[in-house]
Amino acid sequence: MIGLDWGTSSLRAWRFAADGGVLARRETPHGITALPEGGFQAAFAAATGDWLADGEKQALLCGMIGSRQGWVEAPYLPCPAGPAEIAAAAVPLPITGARAMLVPGLTCRDADGVPEVMRGEETKLVALLARIGAREATLCSPGTHAKWARVAGGRIQGFATHMTGEVFAALSRHTILRHSLEDAPPGQGIPPGFAAGLAQSKRSGGLLHQIFGLRTRSLMGEIEQREGAGFLSGLLIGREVTAVLELGVAPPIVIAGADHLARLYAAALDSWDIPNESAGADLAAEGLAVIGRQLGMLPA
Numbered sequence: 001m002i003g004l005d006w007g008t009s010s011l012r013a014w015r016f017a018a019d020g021g022v023l024a025r026r027e028t029p030h031g032i033t034a035l036p037e038g039g040f041q042a043a044f045a046a047a048t049g050d051w052l053a054d055g056e057k058q059a060l061l062c063g064m065i066g067s068r069q070g071w072v073e074a075p076y077l078p079c080p081a082g083p084a085e086i087a088a089a090a091v092p093l094p095i096t097g098a099r100a101m102l103v104p105g106l107t108c109r110d111a112d113g114v115p116e117v118m119r120g121e122e123t124k125l126v127a128l129l130a131r132i133g134a135r136e137a138t139l140c141s142p143g144t145h146a147k148w149a150r151v152a153g154g155r156i157q158g159f160a161t162h163m164t165g166e167v168f169a170a171l172s173r174h175t176i177l178r179h180s181l182e183d184a185p186p187g188q189g190i191p192p193g194f195a196a197g198l199a200q201s202k203r204s205g206g207l208l209h210q211i212f213g214l215r216t217r218s219l220m221g222e223i224e225q226r227e228g229a230g231f232l233s234g235l236l237i238g239r240e241v242t243a244v245l246e247l248g249v250a251p252p253i254v255i256a257g258a259d260h261l262a263r264l265y266a267a268a269l270d271s272w273d274i275p276n277e278s279a280g281a282d283l284a285a286e287g288l289a290v291i292g293r294q295l296g297m298l299p300a
Contacts, residue, residue, distance in 0.1 A: 002051055003062075003285060003292065006062070006063045010028065025282075026047065028043070030043035040065070059093075059099070060090075060101050061093060062288065066104065067119055075089070077089045079156050084294060087295050099297075103122065117161075118149075121139075125151060125287070126287035128151060130286065130290050133154060135152075136152040139254050140265055142165070145163055147159050147161055148162070160247070162240045164240045171211065180215055190230075192224075192227045193223065193233075195234060197232060197235035200213070201235050202238060237264055238268055241272065251274065253269055255278055
């Protein structure tokens with residue numbers, strides 16, 4: 001089976017063995033907003049054409065490819081939901097040369113009735129359920145729109161979204177704060193300034209006030225430009241974690257995301273003495289394999 005996690009800015013693809021193990025993996029920049037000439041079919045062929053030519057005939061896709069701006073819109077499935085229900089709601093996709101199915105996204109509402117949605121992270125949650133069974137846990141999936149999801153009783157009970165990554169990008173590129181920081185190279189461990197931003201997030205004062213404090217600290221020579229990005233990141237992630245803790249979380253916290261982001265979130269949770277662990281790099285692939293078995297694409 002071929003599995004794809006097809007997002008807004010990139011496409012990740014895996015080729016699975018019959019036992020669900022990953023035979024090969026690759027990533028292309030052809031997210032749904034950066035398609036090559038020929039559109040979705042061309043992007044799919046570029047990512048998987050040699051695997052199809054080698055005999056693969058089944059594909060399972062998840063992510064923003066199933067959104068309103070994607071190839072085919074897959075309706076949201078309400079929570080609570082388990083792996084069997086997610087598989088049963090999969091939508092056929094018109095791909096030449098393969099039987100293709102699209103995993104549905106999930107939806108729920110918060111305590112105030114505000115709707116929540118996710119696409120792609122549900123595959124990580126399916127994988128987590130396969131690992132822990134009916135036990136309770138919380139998945140933290142950091143990124144542009146960070147997700148915190150609770151699982152219990154073998155089902156996804158609900159989740160909350162925080163626009164932390166997107167807000168960081170907007171503030172650091174398009175506000176006065178851009179003069180107070182310099183771009184930090186990704187993947188270099190905990191950036192300078194992060195611990196100070198994290199500590200500030202635990203103090204009194206609204207977030208908007210604390211954000212402007214980065215500007216004034218810079219003007220007064222109390223923070224260097226090389227520390228600015230780390231400070232802002234620590235402040236935003238710290239406030240995100242604070243909000244999550246106020247609602248209550250079910251330990252352990254399992255972090256599933258890019259390595260450099262996972263390290264930052266682990267550091268934030270460690271500062272609150274909250275048990276956490278890394279899920280590893282291929283949790284989405286694990287989830288696609290589980291759903292693939294439910295659909296008969298892989299042997300049960």
